[in-house]
Amino acid sequence: xxxxxxxxxxxxxxxxxxxxxxxxxxxxxxxxxxxxxxxxxxxxxxxxxxxxxxxxxxxxxxxxxxxxxxxxxxxxxxxxxxxxxxxxxxxxxxxxx
Numbered sequence: 834x835x836x837x838x839x840x841x842x843x844x845x846x847x848x849x850x851x852x853x854x855x856x857x858x859x860x861x862x863x864x865x866x867x868x869x870x871x872x873x874x875x876x877x878x879x880x881x882x883x884x885x886x887x888x889x890x891x892x893x894x895x896x897x898x899x900x901x902x903x904x905x906x907x908x909x910x911x912x913x914x915x916x917x918x919x920x921x922x923x924x925x926x927x928x929x930x
Contacts, residue, residue, distance in 0.1 A: 863897075863901070864887065865884075865887065865890070865894055865897050865898050865901060866901040866905075868880075868883035868884070868886055868887060868898060869883070869898050869899075869901035869902040869904075869905055870901075870905050871883055872898070872902050873902060873905045873906055873909065873922070876921070876925075880898050880899055880901075880902035881894075881895045881898050881899065883898065884898060906922045906925055907922075908922075909921075909922030910922035910923040
């Protein structure tokens with residue numbers, strides 16, 4: 834696993850002219866986890882599609898992105914204080930549309 838500076842709150846609303854804003858949640862972490870979080874926020878059915886944004890994904894990257902995606906969905910389902918986010922994550926975790 835590669836550890837580097839990660840944004841941890843990557844979403845469209847935090848981008849302006851191709852630059853990231855709102856860095857208060859930045860940490861040293863796994864960039865593939867960051868991409869997985871983006872997939873959750875964008876409600877992407879296939880989190881591995883975010884790997885096109887990774888500089889050099891390794892051979893286990895797809896499996897790792899799927900695992901991180903499931904962890905982020907679980908975290909949203911259990912911990913989110915926003916009811917819509919919590920319910921959406923619960924339905925996606927259960928496979929309910």
